[in-house]
Amino acid sequence: xxxxxxxxxxxxxxxxxxxxxxxxxxxxxxxxxxxxxxxxxxxxxxxxxxxxxxxxxxxxxxxxxxxxxxxxxxxxxxxxxxxxxxxxxxxxxxxxxxxxxxxxxxxxxxxxxxxxxxxxxxxxxxxxxxxxxxxxxxxxxxxxxxxxxxxxxxxxxxxxxxxxxxxxxxxxxxxxxxxxxxxxxxxxxxxxxxxxxxxxxxxxxxxxxxxxxxxxxxxxxxxxxxxxxxxxxxxxxxxxxxxxxxxxxxxxxxxxxxxxxxxxxxxxxxxx
Amino acid sequence: xxxxxxxxxxxxxxxxxxxxxxxxxxxxxxxxxxxxxxxxxxxxxxxxxxxxxxxxxxxxxxxxxxxxxxxxxxxxxxxxxxxxxxxxxxxxxxxxxxxxxxxxxxxxxxxxxxxxxxxxxxxxxxxxxxxxxxxxxxxxxxxxxxxxxxxxxxxxxxxxxxxxxxxxxxxxxxxxxxxxxxxxxxxxxxxxxxxxxxxxxxxxxxxxxxxxxxxxxxxxxxxxxxxxxxxxxxxxxxxxxxxxxxxxxxxxxxxxxxxxxxxxxxxxxxxxxxxxxxxxxxxxxxxxxxxxxxxxxxxxxxxxxxxxxxxxxxxxxxxxxxxxxxxxxxxxxxxxxxxxxxxxxxxxxxxxxxxxxxxxxxxxx
Numbered sequence: 001x002x003x004x005x006x007x008x009x010x011x012x013x014x015x016x017x018x019x020x021x022x023x024x025x026x027x028x029x030x031x032x033x034x035x036x037x038x039x040x041x042x043x044x045x046x047x048x049x050x051x052x053x054x055x056x057x058x059x060x061x062x063x064x065x066x067x068x069x070x071x072x073x074x075x076x077x078x079x080x081x082x083x084x085x086x087x088x089x090x091x092x093x094x095x096x097x098x099x100x101x102x103x104x105x106x107x108x109x110x111x112x113x114x115x116x117x118x119x120x121x122x123x124x125x126x127x128x129x130x131x132x133x134x135x136x137x138x139x140x141x142x143x144x145x146x147x148x149x150x151x152x153x154x155x156x157x158x159x160x161x162x163x164x165x166x167x168x169x170x171x172x173x174x175x176x177x178x179x180x181x182x183x184x185x186x187x188x189x190x191x192x193x194x195x196x197x198x199x200x201x202x203x204x205x206x207x208x209x210x211x212x213x214x215x216x217x218x219x220x221x222x223x224x225x226x227x228x229x230x231x232x233x234x235x236x237x238x239x240x241x242x243x244x245x246x247x248x249x250x251x252x253x254x255x256x257x258x259x260x261x262x263x264x265x266x267x268x269x270x271x272x
Numbered sequence: 273x274x275x276x277x278x279x280x281x282x283x284x285x286x287x288x289x290x291x292x293x294x295x296x297x298x299x300x301x302x303x304x305x306x307x308x309x310x311x312x313x314x315x316x317x318x319x320x321x322x323x324x325x326x327x328x329x330x331x332x333x334x335x336x337x338x339x340x341x342x343x344x345x346x347x348x349x350x351x352x353x354x355x356x357x358x359x360x361x362x363x364x365x366x367x368x369x370x371x372x373x374x375x376x377x378x379x380x381x382x383x384x385x386x387x388x389x390x391x392x393x394x395x396x397x398x399x400x401x402x403x404x405x406x407x408x409x410x411x412x413x414x415x416x417x418x419x420x421x422x423x424x425x426x427x428x429x430x431x432x433x434x435x436x437x438x439x440x441x442x443x444x445x446x447x448x449x450x451x452x453x454x455x456x457x458x459x460x461x462x463x464x465x466x467x468x469x470x471x472x473x474x475x476x477x478x479x480x481x482x483x484x485x486x487x488x489x490x491x492x493x494x495x496x497x498x499x500x501x502x503x504x505x506x507x508x509x510x511x512x513x514x515x516x517x518x519x520x521x522x523x524x525x526x527x528x529x530x531x532x533x534x535x536x537x538x539x540x541x542x543x544x545x546x547x548x549x550x551x552x553x554x555x556x557x558x559x560x561x562x563x564x565x566x567x568x569x570x571x572x573x574x575x576x577x578x579x580x581x582x583x584x585x586x587x588x589x590x591x592x593x594x595x596x597x598x599x600x601x602x603x604x605x606x607x608x609x610x611x612x613x614x615x616x617x618x619x620x621x622x623x624x625x626x627x628x629x630x631x632x633x634x635x636x637x
Binding site for chain 2: 080081084092096097098099100101105108109110111112114121122123125147149165
């Protein structure tokens with residue numbers, strides 16, 4: 001599948017992007033791309049620069065170096081709203097839905113469909129409920145009752161509501177911020193399936209995670225960040241799961257650490 | 273809950289045979305009808321208040337059968353209406369995640385301002401009403417703006433407003449009238465027509481208060497706004513999770529400031545109604561009433577942390593308070609007992625709400 005995708009212009013691409021906060025380099029020379037029907041996994045441990053990276057892509061921060069290209073056209077986002085208008089939707093892990101509100105009210109919050117004019121202008125509840133049920137059905141979720149509060153859904157299903165909403169409102173690129181980090185094994189699997197479904201429907205997905213086991217099964221491209229820099233970039237098939245895991249957990253660093261600990265244990269007087 | 277498709281057949285029109293799961297094929301929803309009417313009812317915020325209202329009404333009826341006769345009903349709906357009108361606005365504000373402790377004293381401020389403009393300044397009463405409503409809405413704007421700008425809890429900001437208004441009410445009234453009240457509104461130009469609309473009564477022998485009609489109209493309007501307008505959806509959103517609402521493009525600050533303005537406006541309207549009817553206002557009018565409004569809203573199912581509640585519920589809460597105040601009189605008991613009643617019913621309501629909220633937020637039904 002990748003062969004056809006690669007020849008096209010990526011939906012979203014960054015080239016040699018960098019961001020500084022005062023004299024701190026948060027991100028330096030990072031290049032990542034995602035095409036239609038592709039999942040690009042951005043992996044990194046805490047402090048690797050993942051959140052700065054998301055914030056540049058979603059329009060919260062402006063980049064200081066490099067290029068940001070949407071459909072091959074260089075862009076600077078001045079606000080999250082602008083990124084959204086260009087079809088780039090970010091689903092934040094915790095800040096996606098309102099637990100006490102019903103599913104359909106959540107789905108259309110901020111973009112409610114209306115009918116009627118003047119004082120009789122009102123939310124088209126029937127349309128909203130039917131659309132929400134249909135959109136979630138496309139993701140394999142069968143909503144029995146549109147009035148059910150989102151808080152009664154599982155964590156994975158809540159992510160799905162946020163993803164389905166972003167897709168319905170015209171997202172071409174979906175940025176998922178650690179969608180599985182707060183979830184159990186089973187629920188993570190559920191979310192990964194939604195990621196795969198979004199790809200099947202032709203979206204570009206940037207999947208941010210620190211878990212290589214979650215990234216490997218769904219990813220078409222893999223990028224590892226460490227301390228604000230690109231450690232490496234691979235396409236599916238160019239890297240094995242074990243290598244990805246090893247790179248992520250800082251294989252070389254771990255070896256050095258093991259070596260060091262060994263020495264310390266052999267010479268206890270050194271620490272005294 | 274939802275049902276995940278576990279079908280694993282080949283994807284019919286999928287462009288890739290890759291790791292993508294096959295398009296889901298949810299089974300036709302045969303369980304739709306099985307959602308119990310009971311479960312649906314329990315999800316309504318006002319169901320507890322409705323049951324409580326029936327129980328309270330029947331209880332006082334056993335004490336004095338006059339309680340459920342038209343003359344009795346006109347008595348307690350009168351009391352309930354002037355609690356219920358502001359309680360509906362306070363409920364909207366609470367659903368939006370904020371408090372207004374200056375709501376009670378605002379009814380007094382409005383009555384005093386109206387009285388001073390009409391009697392001391394000699395203004396036509398209609399013009400005085402207009403200016404009073406504008407002034408109150410401005411105070412509401414300041415409340416909301418301060419809360420949003422400072423990000424302090426509205427509890428503290430409006431507590432300050434409460435004391436400022438209380439001080440102004442006493443100070444200004446004493447300075448102008450040399451008394452602790454403003455009276456003689458009925459001598460002002462336009463009083464009769466204004467009183468007919470805001471303070472009078474209807475249904476001759478039983479004398480229902482016109483404020484009861486206002487109460488019903490305002491409850492209906494608020495219910496419509498909450499259930500069927502975009503702003504209503506935003507009110508639930510900003511109260512439930514302001515950050516999530518902001519992320520999807522809801523103008524959080526405007527919604528909340530608008531709610532503060534609405535609350536002050538409606539409270540002032542209530543103060544005007546009371547002032548017209550009595551043709552006078554005491555300088556201490558309304559102090560402490562804010563708690564009755566909040567109790568009515570909470571008894572009606574509003575959650576203290578916002579995002580959940582209803583206007584009908586707040587009105588039912590006000591109805592219960594009105595019935596209790598009059599019922600205790602009708603039963604021939606000392607009226608001081610009404611505070612005990614308020615305390616108990618508030619405690620029960622908070623416990624029930626807490627249980628419901630936990631179910632809605634966390635439990636898997």
